[in-house]
Amino acid sequence: MQSELSVNGVPVKVEATPDTPLLWVLRDHLGLTGTKFGCGMGLCGACNVHVAGQPVRTCVTPLSAAIGKPITTVEGVGRDRVGRAVQEAWLALGVAQCGYCQAGQIMSAVALLRASPHPTDQDVDSAMAGNICRCGTYPRIRAAIHRAAEQLRSAP
Amino acid sequence: MSTHDPSGAGGLTRRAILKSAAALGGLALCVRESGGVVLASQTQLYGAAADPGGVVDNPLVFVSIHPDDTVLVTVHRPEMGQGIRTSLALVVADELEADWPRVRVTQAPADEARYGSQDTDGSRSMRHFFQPMRRVGAAARMMLEAAAAARWGVPASEVVAERQRVLHRGTDRRLSYGELAGEAMHQPIPEPRQLRLKDPAQFRYIGKSSTRSVDGGDIVAGRAAYGIDTRLDGMLYAVVARPAVLGGKLVHYDAQAALAVPGVVRVVEIPSHPLPAQYFPLGGVAVLAGNTWAAIKGREALKVQWDEGPNRSYDSRQFETVLQNAVRQPAKVVRNQGDAVAALQKGGKRLEAEYYLPFLAHASMEPPAATARILDGRCEVWAPVQAPQATRDLVTSLLGMKESDVTVNVTLLGGAFGRKSLPDFAGEAALLSKAMQGRPVKVMWTREDDIRHDYYQAVSLQRLEAVLGPDGMPLAWLHRSAAPTENATFEAGAEGEDQTEYGMGMINIPLRIPNVRLEIPPVPAYTRIGWFRSVYNIAHGFAIQSFLDELAHAAGRDPRDYQLELIGPPRRLDPRSLSDEWNYGESPVLYPLDTGRLRAVIERATSEAGWGRSMPKGQGLGLAATYSFMSYAAAVIEVRVGSGGEIVIPRVDLAFDCGAQVNPDRIRAQLEGACIMGLTVAMHGEITFKDGRVQQSNFNDFPVLRMPEAPREIRLHLQPASFEVPPGGVGEPGLPPIAPALCNAIFAATGRRLRRLPIGNPLSNRQSKASPT
Ligand code: FES
Ligand code: FES
Numbered sequence: 046m047q048s049e050l051s052v053n054g055v056p057v058k059v060e061a062t063p064d065t066p067l068l069w070v071l072r073d074h075l076g077l078t079g080t081k082f083g084c085g086m087g088l089c090g091a092c093n094v095h096v097a098g099q100p101v102r103t104c105v106t107p108l109s110a111a112i113g114k115p116i117t118t119v120e121g122v123g124r125d126r127v128g129r130a131v132q133e134a135w136l137a138l139g140v141a142q143c144g145y146c147q148a149g150q151i152m153s154a155v156a157l158l159r160a161s162p163h164p165t166d167q168d169v170d171s172a173m174a175g176n177i178c179r180c181g182t183y184p185r186i187r188a189a190i191h192r193a194a195e196q197l198r199s200a201p
Numbered sequence: 202m203s204t205h206d207p208s209g210a211g212g213l214t215r216r217a218i219l220k221s222a223a224a225l226g227g228l229a230l231c232v233r234e235s236g237g238v239v240l241a242s243q244t245q246l247y248g249a250a251a252d253p254g255g256v257v258d259n260p261l262v263f264v265s266i267h268p269d270d271t272v273l274v275t276v277h278r279p280e281m282g283q284g285i286r287t288s289l290a291l292v293v294a295d296e297l298e299a300d301w302p303r304v305r306v307t308q309a310p311a312d313e314a315r316y317g318s319q320d321t322d323g324s325r326s327m328r329h330f331f332q333p334m335r336r337v338g339a340a341a342r343m344m345l346e347a348a349a350a351a352r353w354g355v356p357a358s359e360v361v362a363e364r365q366r367v368l369h370r371g372t373d374r375r376l377s378y379g380e381l382a383g384e385a386m387h388q389p390i391p392e393p394r395q396l397r398l399k400d401p402a403q404f405r406y407i408g409k410s411s412t413r414s415v416d417g418g419d420i421v422a423g424r425a426a427y428g429i430d431t432r433l434d435g436m437l438y439a440v441v442a443r444p445a446v447l448g449g450k451l452v453h454y455d456a457q458a459a460l461a462v463p464g465v466v467r468v469v470e471i472p473s474h475p476l477p478a479q480y481f482p483l484g485g486v487a488v489l490a491g492n493t494w495a496a497i498k499g500r501e502a503l504k505v506q507w508d509e510g511p512n513r514s515y516d517s518r519q520f521e522t523v524l525q526n527a528v529r530q531p532a533k534v535v536r537n538q539g540d541a542v543a544a545l546q547k548g549g550k551r552l553e554a555e556y557y558l559p560f561l562a563h564a565s566m567e568p569p570a571a572t573a574r575i576l577d578g579r580c581e582v583w584a585p586v587q588a589p590q591a592t593r594d595l596v597t598s599l600l601g602m603k604e605s606d607v608t609v610n611v612t613l614l615g616g617a618f619g620r621k622s623l624p625d626f627a628g629e630a631a632l633l634s635k636a637m638q639g640r641p642v643k644v645m646w647t648r649e650d651d652i653r654h655d656y657y658q659a660v661s662l663q664r665l666e667a668v669l670g671p672d673g674m675p676l677a678w679l680h681r682s683a684a685p686t687e688n689a690t691f692e693a694g695a696e697g698e699d700q701t702e703y704g705m706g707m708i709n710i711p712l713r714i715p716n717v718r719l720e721i722p723p724v725p726a727y728t729r730i731g732w733f734r735s736v737y738n739i740a741h742g743f744a745i746q747s748f749l750d751e752l753a754h755a756a757g758r759d760p761r762d763y764q765l766e767l768i769g770p771p772r773r774l775d776p777r778s779l780s781d782e783w784n785y786g787e788s789p790v791l792y793p794l795d796t797g798r799l800r801a802v803i804e805r806a807t808s809e810a811g812w813g814r815s816m817p818k819g820q821g822l823g824l825a826a827t828y829s830f831m832s833y834a835a836a837v838i839e840v841r842v843g844s845g846g847e848i849v850i851p852r853v854d855l856a857f858d859c860g861a862q863v864n865p866d867r868i869r870a871q872l873e874g875a876c877i878m879g880l881t882v883a884m885h886g887e888i889t890f891k892d893g894r895v896q897q898s899n900f901n902d903f904p905v906l907r908m909p910e911a912p913r914e915i916r917l918h919l920q921p922a923s924f925e926v927p928p929g930g931v932g933e934p935g936l937p938p939i940a941p942a943l944c945n946a947i948f949a950a951t952g953r954r955l956r957r958l959p960i961g962n963p964l965s966n967r968q969s970k971a972s973p974t
Binding site for chain 1: 280281282283284413414416417418420421422423424425426427429430432438463464491492493494497564565566567568613614615616617618645647648866867870871873874875876877878899900901905906907908909911912913914915
């Protein structure tokens with residue numbers, strides 16, 4: 046079955062059954078491998094993207110639920126200033142270790158900063174609790190979120 | 202420029218090694234095979250030289266400079282988050298006088314004959330390759346200088362390389378590296394004794410944290426390519442149904458419903474390998490499809506019947522009784538000083554305790570995945586593997602090919618922690634490509650596959666007994682460590698820890714106790730045992746550092762002062778004097794156990810943490826210190842325990858001494874990571890077996906630490922670095938002190954002694970059952 050999607054501002058056609066999780070559509074059908082598989086059960090956040098601006102776990106989101114809505118993946122997240130600020134803070138603080146979870150972390154962090162430009166530590170805890178990093182980069186993720194928030198406030 | 206070579210193959214080192222070999226009471230005969238050449242040496246080999254792959258420091262293998270001035274450094278060690286692609290490259294770049302922004306890194310494929318040891322475990326990459334990579338950079342720099350001198354017809358002593366150019370001192374002429382590269386390649390490679398290494402005072406990048414990760418930009422933009430990300434034309438995606446019980450065999454399968462799933466292309470049997478499992482594929486039935494989801498759905502539709510084999514009744518709960526019986530009777534003695542048994546019977550204040558560590562899964566965020574293709578009789582593999590050469594050997598033997606016809610490309614590893622040292626999953630990809638007439642096949646492991654078919658951290662029970670003298674100090678120390686050995690994965694019937702396993706933090710306790718007896722009971726394995734970050738140091742460190750805390754409290758002493766008094770004054774102990782003949786494969790002369798450094802990290806961590814400050818009820822500080830992988834670590838953890846047992850960790854102070862520090866920012870990152878992972882070991886995640894099968898499946902029942910539980914503050918205190926001290930390990934040694942420091946803190950906060958991991962958060966009630974006292 047053919048469906049039309051809009052990914053990172055680009056309209057694309059995919060041939061997949063409507064129950065196929067968006068994760069595999071992005072990775073296997075469209076070759077956007079920046080979005081990662083970590084658990085397949087909505088437990089780890091490695092597969093996070095934005096659908097219509099909201100963070101979504103693509104491993105438990107069927108393709109059918111994303112049709113007609115704009116999708117942003119890590120490959121496209123740097124196209125706006127919040128995404129760029131987050132990426133820059135991540136680099137400045139050397140957040141990544143293996144880096145595998147970081148696409149999902151970045152997508153969650155961008156969503157957080159869009160919703161609350163002045164996040165408290167509690168905000169960070171609740172926004173990021175769904176993202177596992179087995180390498181243990183949590184302290185730097187927290188610091189990078191605060192840094193990006195500051196950057197965004199000082200250079201609006 | 203002076204020559205400075207504290208740990209490489211310089212004159213001092215060779216003398217030191219000869220001396221230590223002589224001290225062994227004769228010369229050991231050591232034969233190794235390296236790239237097809239058999240070398241016989243009459244001296245004991247240490248470090249990388251003792252690894253099958255050995256050391257290669259040929260600059261032509263590792264450096265190429267392009268006419269546009271780009272410097273390409275080949276990194277031969279896999280990148281799994283430790284930052285080695287950046288760190289080894291910056292060592293080469295520094296000695297080469299390369300400009301970091303022009304340095305590019307390329308990952309070496311599996312080829313130990315060409316690159317030297319690529320086996321990336323044991324926290325060895327920098328320990329073993331700091332000096333060789335310095336030599337690579339220095340040799341390349343000298344070849345560029347020689348090429349410029351030849352071009353200008355001036356003596357080499359008149360030219361100097363600086364920031365990617367060679368200058369002629371007298372005339373101010375200059376040539377860029379790019380202009381000289383072609384000629385430099387043909388200059389003779391300097392002999393080791395001619396090499397001029399930099400004086401550490403002149404380092405630009407080494408020890409500076411000024412170099413950003415070479416992969417950071419790709420990672421934040423989603424461009425970094427891991428094993429799971431390989432894509433080839435015509436590639437199929439495979440998901441495999443494997444026997445749930447180790448040693449199980451396929452009896453029968455019905456593929457009809459699987460083949461009816463849209464997108465499924467073929468169902469293929471993978472033969473099983475007789476036990477021991479080694480690193481061979483487990484066997485089973487593979488579903489191959491046009492995308493991962495179809496393969497997953499296809500596997501769900503498979504009907505498979507197994508013969509579950511000899512391990513079908515293994516039950517890890519019952520196995521605890523086996524471990525208890527094992528530690529409650531005398532066993533093989535591996536270190537004996539004085540007469541601990543008699544001293545324990547003599548009376549005095551006597552303590553005994555047993556500490557339990559469950560099986561652990563690695564659960565790297567990237568599950569195992571590998572891709573293979575066979576074309577014109579040659580196989581090419583893309584895989585996230587810590588042991589590239591072992592992967593190549595496995596594929597070579599599974600396919601019956603010549604080694605030269607097998608290429609293993611090493612992708613980025615999305616975490617590994619020891620799991621990806623064992624390349625069974627890459628073997629699956631190769632077999633499936635062969636079954637599909639060479640078509641590219643990517644094998645995908647789901648999280649459930651990963652949790653249920655890991656090479657687990659060994660379960661263990663540690664029993665400690667001590668008797669205290671009138672001054673409260675121990676007169677006798679008895680430690681029995683019961684755990685299956687990793688050797689059982691390779692050798693049928695292997696039982697109990699071997700020298701390299703009890704060598705991790707058990708045998709070499711540097712405590713001044715007159716009577717010491719350490720024993721290793723034989724314990725069988727019923728599953729695949731592997732290496733998990735810091736390995737047996739976790740169980741030993743947990744038990745020993747908890748027990749010392751118990752002794753201090755029993756003696757009415759401060760745990761810090763008590764431990765320092767037991768360690769005694771600073772001295773450099775020959776590990777062999779502690780019955781440690783292994784010493785992580787390192788020279789006992791270059792790497793003695795330095796009690797001064799151990800004391801120093803304890804003093805640093807405690808003073809930074811404000812040890813001794815008074816705290817309200819329900820809050821406490823706990824200390825633990827361990828020496829592992831040639832590095833010293835001490836942690837003080839501050840804990841707050843709620844009335845319902847909820848654990849909050851406001852702060853961790855971790856003092857660390859790894860000798861020479863090449864990339865301090867990555868050292869800090871590794872310590873932060875080790876701290877978080879150590880807290881997961883302490884609080885969460887336990888693998889159990891029933892009816893031979895793993896009972897956990899995903900992050901719901903094998904939880905790991907998440908952001909809200911992470912300490913708000915991890916304060917790292919790196920001991921002042923000296924390049925006089927050879928580098929110790931970094932990736933692993935931060936982990937062992939974490940669980941005991943937390944449990945000691947909880948004791949300080951609540952009076953509750955925890956001897957069984959994981960402790961849960963909130964604290965679980967399972968503690969008392971495992972504890973005899
Ligand atoms: S892969 Fe989607 S939440 Fe883990
Ligand atoms: S950086 Fe490795 S899992 Fe997060």
